[in-house]
Amino acid sequence: MYKKGTVAGEKILDEVITAIKNGDIRPGDRIVAKEIADRLGISLIPVREFLFRLTGQDILTERYREGFYLTALNVAMLHSFYREHARVIDASLELWRPGVRATRVPRDLWGQFAMIAEQTRCAGLIGIQRYLAGRLLPARLHEMERPVLRNLSGALARACRAGDIAAMSDECARFHQWCLHETSRIHHKMSML
Numbered sequence: 257m258y259k260k261g262t263v264a265g266e267k268i269l270d271e272v273i274t275a276i277k278n279g280d281i282r283p284g285d286r287i288v289a290k291e292i293a294d295r296l297g298i299s300l301i302p303v304r305e306f307l308f309r310l311t312g313q314d315i316l317t318e319r320y321r322e323g324f325y326l327t328a329l330n331v332a333m334l335h336s337f338y339r340e341h342a343r344v345i346d347a348s349l350e351l352w353r354p355g356v357r358a359t360r361v362p363r364d365l366w367g368q369f370a371m372i373a374e375q376t377r378c379a380g381l382i383g384i385q386r387y388l389a390g391r392l393l394p395a396r397l398h399e400m401e402r403p404v405l406r407n408l409s410g411a412l413a414r415a416c417r418a419g420d421i422a423a424m425s426d427e428c429a430r431f432h433q434w435c436l437h438e439t440s441r442i443h444h445k446m447s448m449l
Contacts, residue, residue, distance in 0.1 A: 264302040265309075268292060272310070276326070276393055283328040283394050283446065287316065315390050326394070329446070334395055335439045341388045342432035344381055345369055349425050351376040357419035365409045365431060366396060368416060372424070395435075398445040402438075405431065 271292050275281040289307055293300045307324045310316040316324045329337075352375060362368050366389055373385035389396075408431055415423035435442070 264298055265306050267296050268303055268306045281326050283326050285326050287324045313387055331440055331443045334443055337388055337392050338432055338435040344385050345428045348373045348376050348381050349421055352421050355419055358416040361413045361416045368412050394446050395442050398442050
């Protein structure tokens, strides 16, 4: 069944994510709802409604009579989000059924993390993983600059296809350990955009 809000929401989310990836919006920058509505050729109302939803997820901040801003992240917040993401993925892997092999594995690490959480069919884990992935989006753009993480994506994909829970756990732990160790550097790169 066609749901107006869902299609508009996906377009709006794609617009915001693209702007973040292109460096057009950085943490602390204002997001102008009217510009998004004009670019997408849709009414301002669904754009504002969707941006309000993102404020509820702490991805955006609304300032009275000013508009919406991409929530700024400090080093401590980044560190905390990576640590919590590690816990969510660990919990998801504990629920992975032995012998189950993933047939369609996304190429990118964050797609792989989403797949790991989704295979649990646990709404709580899936929701938390999505929230953390959204909050970490500005940082995620700087992670893949590192060859070690690009290689890790391939290793995690192979482990998922093989259904090797121990190898999946090891690769996820390597990723999170690297991110926790490099949080200050990632934050610095984010602020340099």
